[in-house]
Amino acid sequence: MSIVHNLGFPRIGAKRELKFWLESYWKGELPAEELLKNARGLREKHWLLQRGAGVDRVPVGDAALYDHVLDALVLVGALPKRFKLDAASLDLKGYFTLARGDATHHAMEMTKWFDTNYHYLVPEWRADTAFFANPARLVEQVREAKALGVTAKPVLVGPLTLLWLGKSKDGSQPLELIAKLAEAYVGVLEALAAEGVDWVQIDEPILALDLPAEWREAFAPVYAKLAEVRVKLLLATYFGSVAQHAALIAALPVAGVHLDLTRAPEQLDAFLPAWPENRVLSAGVVNGRNVWRTGLSAALVQLENARQKLGDKLWIAPSCSLLHSPIDVAQETELDVELKTWLAFAVQKLNELKLLKRGVVNGRGDIANELAASDFVQASRRNSPRVHRLEVATRLAKLAPNADRRDSAYPLRAKKQAAWLKLPLLPTTTIGSFPQTAEIRAARAAFKRGELSDADYKTAMQKEIALAVREQEALGIDVPVHGEAERNDMVEYFGEQMTGYLFTRHGWVQSYGSRCVKPPVIYGDVARPKAMTVEWSAYAQSLTDKPMKGMLTGPVTMLQWSFVRDDAPRSLVCKQLALALNDEVLDLETAGIRVIQIDEPALREGLPLKSADWDGYLAWAGEAFRLSSSGVDDATQIHTHMCYSEFNDILPAIAALDADVITIETSRSDMELLTAFGDFEYPNEIGPGVYDIHSPRIPAEEEIERLLTKALAVIPARRLWVNPDCGLKTRGWPEVKAALANMMTVTRNLREKLAATATA
Ligand SMILES: CN1c2c(nc(N)[nH]c2=O)NC[C@@H]1CNc1ccc(C(=O)N[C@@H](CCC(=O)N[C@@H](CCC(=O)N[C@@H](CCC(=O)O)C(=O)O)C(=O)O)C(=O)O)cc1
Numbered sequence: 001m002s003i004v005h006n007l008g009f010p011r012i013g014a015k016r017e018l019k020f021w022l023e024s025y026w027k028g029e030l031p032a033e034e035l036l037k038n039a040r041g042l043r044e045k046h047w048l049l050q051r052g053a054g055v056d057r058v059p060v061g062d063a064a065l066y067d068h069v070l071d072a073l074v075l076v077g078a079l080p081k082r083f084k085l086d087a088a089s090l091d092l093k094g095y096f097t098l099a100r101g102d103a104t105h106h107a108m109e110m111t112k113w114f115d116t117n118y119h120y121l122v123p124e125w126r127a128d129t130a131f132f133a134n135p136a137r138l139v140e141q142v143r144e145a146k147a148l149g150v151t152a153k154p155v156l157v158g159p160l161t162l163l164w165l166g167k168s169k170d171g172s173q174p175l176e177l178i179a180k181l182a183e184a185y186v187g188v189l190e191a192l193a194a195e196g197v198d199w200v201q202i203d204e205p206i207l208a209l210d211l212p213a214e215w216r217e218a219f220a221p222v223y224a225k226l227a228e229v230r231v232k233l234l235l236a237t238y239f240g241s242v243a244q245h246a247a248l249i250a251a252l253p254v255a256g257v258h259l260d261l262t263r264a265p266e267q268l269d270a271f272l273p274a275w276p277e278n279r280v281l282s283a284g285v286v287n288g289r290n291v292w293r294t295g296l297s298a299a300l301v302q303l304e305n306a307r308q309k310l311g312d313k314l315w316i317a318p319s320c321s322l323l324h325s326p327i328d329v330a331q332e333t334e335l336d337v338e339l340k341t342w343l344a345f346a347v348q349k350l351n352e353l354k355l356l357k358r359g360v361v362n363g364r365g366d367i368a369n370e371l372a373a374s375d376f377v378q379a380s381r382r383n384s385p386r387v388h389r390l391e392v393a394t395r396l397a398k399l400a401p402n403a404d405r406r407d408s409a410y411p412l413r414a415k416k417q418a419a420w421l422k423l424p425l426l427p428t429t430t431i432g433s434f435p436q437t438a439e440i441r442a443a444r445a446a447f448k449r450g451e452l453s454d455a456d457y458k459t460a461m462q463k464e465i466a467l468a469v470r471e472q473e474a475l476g477i478d479v480p481v482h483g484e485a486e487r488n489d490m491v492e493y494f495g496e497q498m499t500g501y502l503f504t505r506h507g508w509v510q511s512y513g514s515r516c517v518k519p520p521v522i523y524g525d526v527a528r529p530k531a532m533t534v535e536w537s538a539y540a541q542s543l544t545d546k547p548m549k550g551m552l553t554g555p556v557t558m559l560q561w562s563f564v565r566d567d568a569p570r571s572l573v574c575k576q577l578a579l580a581l582n583d584e585v586l587d588l589e590t591a592g593i594r595v596i597q598i599d600e601p602a603l604r605e606g607l608p609l610k611s612a613d614w615d616g617y618l619a620w621a622g623e624a625f626r627l628s629s630s631g632v633d634d635a636t637q638i639h640t641h642m643c644y645s646e647f648n649d650i651l652p653a654i655a656a657l658d659a660d661v662i663t664i665e666t667s668r669s670d671m672e673l674l675t676a677f678g679d680f681e682y683p684n685e686i687g688p689g690v691y692d693i694h695s696p697r698i699p700a701e702e703e704i705e706r707l708l709t710k711a712l713a714v715i716p717a718r719r720l721w722v723n724p725d726c727g728l729k730t731r732g733w734p735e736v737k738a739a740l741a742n743m744m745t746v747t748r749n750l751r752e753k754l755a756a757t758a759t760a
C-alpha cells in the first residue's frame with residue numbers, strides 16, 4: 001500500500017507555546033519538570049494531529065527543544081569537549097548551556113541550515129572526539145508514540161551530514177571520525193530495532209551538494225555498516241537534486257530513498273528507469289519550503305508516473321521537513337479571503353498529501369471535486385489582476401544599463417565621505433537594533449489591537465528612539481542608529497509597507513531556539529507606495545549632531561526571508577524589491593540621512609547549493625544590492641551588514657557589492673573570517689564584529705581587545721570599524737550598555753596606541 005509519511009513537523013506550536021515555555025524556564029519562572037511535561041504534551045499533540053491528517057508514518061525525534069543538530073550530537077555522545085558535559089547524564093541545564101552559553105562558556109556557534117533561515121548549532125570536531133550510542137531519549141519518545149497508537153518513524157540526522165555540518169577545532173579532518181561515528185549510529189539503530197521500529201528516516205541533505213570525492217566514497221562503507229541492523233532505512237534527501245550522485249545512491253543498501261520533487265522535479269526521470277527493485281521511493285511532491293497550495297493535478301502526474309513503475313513502493317511526502325512552514329492557515333481569520341485560498345501551511349500540506357494518495361491509489365475520479373478546486377485556485381492566482389502591476393514592469397523595462405553603479409569608485413567616494421564625516425580612526429557604530437523590550441512589544445501589540453492610537457504609538461516609539469540616541473551619545477558611539485524600535489521584524493516591517501506582499505498573524509516559523517520569524521508572503525509585483533523609514537530616521541537625526549545611520553533591509557534578504565511567489569523568477573522579484581528600496585534610499589538622502597546601511601545577512605544563505613549555479617545567482621543578487629544603493633551622492637556612505645553564515649567562499653561577490661563599509665559577524669568564529677578578508681584584500685572599509693550578541697554574557701575588555709588586535713593585523717587601521725556582530729534587539733539594556741562601554745574603552749585605548757605609534 002502506498003502511504004503518506006511526513007519528514008518533520010514544526011515544533012514551536014501553533015501559538016508558539018514552546019517558545020514561551022522555554023523563555024519562562026530560562027527566566028527561572030517555569031520548573032524543568034514543567035517544561036519537559038509541556039514539551040511532551042505538545043509533541044504528542046503534533047503526532048496525533050499528523051495521524052489525524054492522514055499521515056501513516058509519523059516522524060518522531062524531530063521535536064527538539066532547541067535544535068535537532070544538537071539533539072543528534074546528544075544521541076551519539078559527541079558534545080563539544082570544552083563544556084565538559086556528559087551526553088549520557090545531560091540535564092536541561094547542560095543542554096541549554098551548550099545552546100546558549102553561560103558565564104564561562106561561549107555558546108556553540110550557530111549557522112544556517114542549508115539555504116533556509118533556520119539556524120543550527122555547529123558540531124565541534126577534534127581528532128579525539130569520542131562517540132557512543134545514547135538513544136534513551138529517542139527510545140522514550142518512540143514508546144510515547146506507541147502508547148498513543150501512532151506508528152513512529154524515528155528521524156535521524158545522517159552521519160555524513162552531521163560530520164559535514166561540523167567544524168574541526170584542531171585542524172584534523174572531520175571525515176576521519178566517520179568509522180567511530182558509524183559505530184554509534186549502529187548502537188542507536190539497534191536500540192530502535194529492539195523497540196520494534198521497522199523504518200528509520202535518515203536525513204542526508206548533503207547529497208544535494210557537490211561533494212568532494214572522499215565524502216562521496218564514505219557513504220558506501222558507512223551505510224553497509226548501518227545495514228547490518230535489522231531496521232529499514234529511508235535515506236532522505238532534500239533541498240535539491242541528488243541526480244549527480246545517482247550511482248552512489250543506487251548502490252547503497254537502504255530500503256527507501258526520499259527525493260525532493262518540488263525543487264528538482266526533473267530528477268524523477270533521472271532516477272526512475274534504474275530504480276532498484278524493492279526499494280521504496282518517497283516522492284516529495286508538496287513543497288515544504290513555501291506556502292502556496294499545491295497544484296494537485298501536476299503533482300498527480302508525477303505520482304502516477306512513479307506508481308506505474310513502483311506500485312505500492314511509492315510513498316508520498318512533503319519535499320522536506322515542515323519545520324520551515326507555518327502551521328495552520330485556519331488561524332488566519334483576518335486574511336483577505338481570496339488570498340487565503342491560495343495558501344497551504346503545514347496542516348493543509350498534510351491534507352494535500354492525503355488527497356494525492358487517494359488520487360493516485362483510487363484514481364483521479366476519487367478526488368474529482370478537490371482536483372477541480374485545486375485547478376481553480378491555480379488559475380485564479382495566475383490570472384489575478386492583484387498579482388500584476390504595469391508600472392512595475394514598465395519601470396524595470398526602462399532601467400538604464402548602468403543603474404546599478406555609483407558615480408565614482410570607492411577611493412574617491414571615501415575621500416568625499418571622510419571630508420564631512422570627520423570620523424576618528426577606528427570609528428564605532430552598532431548594527432541597527434537596540435533591545436526590543438517587553439514594553440515596546442506590548443505597545444505594538446496594543447496598537448495592533450486598536451487600543452493605542454497612531455499618535456500614542458508614534459510617541460511611544462519616539463521615546464524609545466530618543467533613549468537609544470541618548471545612550472549612544474553617552475557611550476560616545478561615532479555613527480549612531482535610531483534603534484529600530486518601531487520594527488516587529490527587519491523583513492516583515494518592510495513587507496507590510498510594500499505592494500505585492502501579504503502578511504499573516506500566526507504564520508510563525510522557528511529561526512533558532514525560541515526565536516521565531518513571521519515571513520511575509522510575496523504574491524505579486526512589489527513596489528513602495530510611500531516612505532517607510534524616513535520619519536523615524538529624521539526624528540533620530542534631529543536629536544544628535546552625529547551622523548545618524550539610516551537602516552534598511554536589502555533586496556536579497558527581503559527575498560530570502562519572505563515566502564516568494566512561484567510564478568516569477570526570484571531574480572525578477574529581487575529586482576523589484578531593489579527598486580522599491582532604492583526609492584527609500586533616495587528619500588533618506590533627501591531627508592539628510594547620509595549614512596545608510598542596507599542589511600544583507602541572507603546573501604550567503606541564498607547561494608544555490610550547487611556551485612555551478614553560484615555565478616548566476618551572485619550576478620543578479622549583486623546587481624540587486626547595487627541597484628538598491630545607487631543614485632546617491634558620492635559623499636553618502638553606504639553600509640551593508642552580514643551575519644550568521646560563512647562568507648569565505650563569496651568574498652569577491654561581497655566586494656562587488658561595492659558598499660563603502662561592511663559590518664560583518666566574525667567573533668563567534670574567532671575572526672577566522674578576517675584572515676580570508678585580509679588575504680583577499682577586501683578593498684573598502686570593514687567592521688568585523690568584536691563581540692557575540694547572542695549571549696547575555698558581557699564581553700570582557702581583554703576579549704574585545706584580542707579580537708580587535710587580530711583584526712588590525714589583517715586590515716589597515718584606516719579601513720577598520722568597530723562594532724558588535726549583529727543587532728542588539730534580543731538583548732537587555734543593562735548588558736548592552738556594559739558591553740558597548742567595554743567596546744568603547746578598548747577602542748579609545750587602541751586609538752591612543754595607534755596615535756602613539758604613528759608619532760613615534
Ligand atoms: C537577524 N535575524 C533575522 C532573521 N530573519 C528575520 N526575518 N528577521 C531577523 O531579524 N534571520 C536571521 C536572524 C535570526 N534572528 C532572530 C532574532 C530575533 C528574533 C526574534 O526576536 N523574534 C521574535 C518575534 C519578533 C516579532 O515579529 N515581534 C513582533 C510580534 C511580537 C509578538 O509576539 N506579539 C504577540 C502579541 C504580544 C502581546 O503582548 O500581546 C502576537 O503577535 O501574538 C513585534 O515585535 O511586534 C520572537 O519573539 O521570537 C527572530 C530572529
Ligand SMILES: N[C@@H](CCS)C(=O)O
Binds near residue numbers: 431433641643726729
Ligand atoms: N539591522 C538589523 C540587522 C540584523 S541582521 C539589526 O540590527 O537587528
Ligand SMILES: [Zn+2]
Binds near residue numbers: 601725726
Ligand atoms: Zn545581523
